[in-house]
Amino acid sequence: MDPQLKIARELFNRSPFEEQKCKELQTWGKDQENSIVKGYYAASLAIGCKYISNPFTRMGPFKTAKQLLEDLVSENFDEPELRYIRYAIQRQAPKILGYYKNINDDMKILITHIKDN
Secondary structure: OOHHHHHHHHHHHHOOOOHHHHHHHHHHHOOOOOHHHHHHHHHHHHHHHHHOOOHHHHHHHHHHHHHHHHHHHHHOOOOHHHHHHHHHHHHHOOHHHOOOOOHHHHHHHHHHHHHHO
């Protein structure tokens, strides 16, 4: 297994519960080349919004995360891990942000991938 992916996955899994791990993923993942690691970086930007108290300040990082994640999925359309990351973020994003339109499509792709492997 790619050691960078292992680090990214561990930090991603802890980010919703530990602000420091979220910040680590943001700092460490920012300059990584691997598209999946970049996906985890984008997720950390979205997750990090929960640690920002001002709701208006949250919008900038969330929009950046959303755009980066959408670009990565477009460039790597058949990569199931990026679909999982987007699915996870969309499932947790407040509906008012309007970032939920790919949940069903991503779920279908993930189920198909699991069945095929």
